[in-house]
Amino acid sequence: MNVRSRTVPLLAALLLALPALAAPGEEVAKPVKSMVQSVRYGKDLAAIKFMDSEQQARFLVGEDWDKGTEAQRKEFLQLFQTLFAKIAFPKVRDNFKNLAAINYGEPEVAGGDAKLASTVVIQHPMKKQELKLKYSLIKDKAAWKVVDVVVLGDSMLTGIRDDQVRPLLQEGGWDALLKAMREKDQELAKVPLK
Numbered sequence: 200m201n202v203r204s205r206t207v208p209l210l211a212a213l214l215l216a217l218p219a220l221a222a223p224g225e226e227v228a229k230p231v232k233s234m235v236q237s238v239r240y241g242k243d244l245a246a247i248k249f250m251d252s253e254q255q256a257r258f259l260v261g262e263d264w265d266k267g268t269e270a271q272r273k274e275f276l277q278l279f280q281t282l283f284a285k286i287a288f289p290k291v292r293d294n295f296k297n298l299a300a301i302n303y304g305e306p307e308v309a310g311g312d313a314k315l316a317s318t319v320v321i322q323h324p325m326k327k328q329e330l331k332l333k334y335s336l337i338k339d340k341a342a343w344k345v346v347d348v349v350v351l352g353d354s355m356l357t358g359i360r361d362d363q364v365r366p367l368l369q370e371g372g373w374d375a376l377l378k379a380m381r382e383k384d385q386e387l388a389k390v391p392l393k
Contacts, residue, residue: 227306227313230343231334239295243284243392251337251344252276258346258356259364263373271373278380285390287355294330297323311338 234249256276257264264272299322307314313336321328335347347356367376 224306227308227336227343228303228315230336231315231317231345232301232303234345235301238288238291239298241292241393243288246288247280247284249345250280251339251346252280254337254339254344254346255279255356259360260368260376261360261365263368267373271377274377275373275380278377278384281392282380282383282387284392285387289390294319294321297321299327306336312336313338313343 230249234246237243237246237249253276256272256279259279260267260275267275299320302318302320304316315334315336317332317334319330319332321330330350333349334345335349336343337346338344347354349355364376367379371378
């Protein structure tokens with residue numbers, strides 16, 4: 200067998216392997232794209248599955264996370280997912296009514312953390328608008344999950360933590376926080392989650 204006849208199969212094998220080598224970028228982008236599409240088409244329960252709610256909760260509650268009982272932490276997770284889906288997702292869908300495109304950049308991966316930038320193009324009848332978003336993801340077991348979204352330079356989680364969670368924790372600890380969340384959940388009881 201000559202060198203040329205061995206080289207052709209080797210090159211073919213390398214070319215076939217190239218998509219597999221590029222897969223990590225798509226592996227990071229896929230959960231973001233799936234979450235965005237789920238929100239866009241009103242599949243809120245599916246969208247929640249692409250988020251790492253425990254990492255979000257730990258960030259929101261901070262050092263008080265370990266002070267809560269297992270039951271309190273579990274209730275917080277459930278209420279946060281529900282409230283986030285009922286409050287944030289309809290606002291996103293409203294923006295998507297005039298969606299022209301979503302363009303994703305190349306993910307920046309550092310171990311088990313990743314960032315993915317995107318530009319959302321809204322073609323409103325009055326004006327074209329471009330929103331720059333940056334998603335923070337974490338690798339949870341075998342899958343990437345969304346932890347935070349930065350819109351116009353502001354972290355979604357930091358805003359929720361500083362404006363809502365911290366004041367309630369300072370006011371009355373876990374009891375005040377969960378009480379306020381239960382009340383908001385009751386207020387939004389008629390908002391369906393699909």
